[in-house]
């Protein structure tokens with residue numbers, strides 16, 4: 357069971373070439389020791405590759421993950437790169453964190469989380485344990501060493517509550533959150549603000565929107581694009597929750613990695629929170645039809661009631677603040693990003709199928725009790 361890493365590494369190299377990072381950013385990362393929590397995850401695995409390239413042979417990436425997002429505990433999504441040190445461990449566990457912090461990272465990217473909304477509804481206590489207690493523990497360790505930045509993976513769907521105006525801007529605050537995941541992500545930002553204010557810990561809150569791209573294995577609790585790809589590859593009907601007119605701001609995973617890299621560099625980002633998104637809306641129906649087309653799936657779309665917690669018929673982020681603060685600019689449009697996603701999916705289909713975590717009869721998108 358081995359992933360075709362050349363494809364993913366080339367994808368990241370080509371992305372960085374196209375991005376043309378400012379030479380000062382390239383210099384800033386060279387030779388650093390960087391800790392990425394959740395480094396075997398959908399976004400983390402891409403960030404590991406990008407930062408491994410940027411820190412170079414004199415630098416080191418420490419990636420820690422407990423493999424809870426996939427069915428089989430395996431480092432399948434951990435790129436085998438010389439300057440990457442992988443630790444199988446848990447952000448709630450002191451022994452794991454001691455192993456990480458013994459390496460004295462100067463930058464931290466905290467992506468590990470109990471993913472995501474429905475999972476947190478089904479397992480609220482573990483969700484809080486990982487996303488609140490694990491997070492505070494990590495902040496305590498980070499406070500013991502000298503770090504230049506701690507970049508936190510927050511979530512746009514979590515922060516902006518139920519009925520905000522579009523496009524979503526950072527200054528909107530809502531107390532109407534609909535899942536424990538959303539609450540815990542919001543709490544994570546609040547703890548970050550506390551540690552930043554009280555201890556001057558240099559923290560940056562990045563609010564992601566609907567990531568997609570190579571690296572995400574489907575599963576009961578995963579995002580809609582990998583899951584629809586999975587069902588379509590099996591010739592099954594795609595189960596839309598709603599009427600399909602709902603929109604999401606689908607963001608290519610390497611554009612998110614770009615935002616993280618820049619957030620880790622710019623001092624102006626410290627103590628701030630900002631959206632990282634494509635800044636474009638795509639309807640679920642349009643996305644589903646694209647999935648069916650590329651997989652030659654002729655099964656009809658199926659429409660189910662929207663899930664009770666899903667109170668956001670449209671998601672569209674303003675990316676003005678990220679543009680202004682960290683010079684963020686998405687460079688991959690949906691068609692291109694989606695085609696990379698499809699290539700990766702087809703190329704690794706046997707492994708993806710084996711690692712996809714769908715409990716029998718438990719597709720959360722079509723479950724009756726919602």
Ligand SMILES: NC(=O)c1ccc[n+]([C@@H]2O[C@H](COP(=O)([O-])OP(=O)(O)OC[C@H]3O[C@@H](n4cnc5c(N)ncnc54)[C@H](O)[C@@H]3O)[C@@H](O)[C@H]2O)c1
Nearest residue numbers: 394397398399422423424425446447468469509511566567
């Ligand atoms: N994917 C999205 O669309 C999206 C949107 C908004 C925010 N985010 C945030 O971005 C981050 C990364 O998301 P992702 O899509 O890569 O998710 P993911 O589930 O693929 O990655 C998270 C990784 O953390 C690991 N993990 C979970 N609990 C852990 C623990 N206790 N100790 C160590 N590792 C643990 C998982 O095994 C997984 O590999 C998360 O914090 C998520 O909340 C993601």
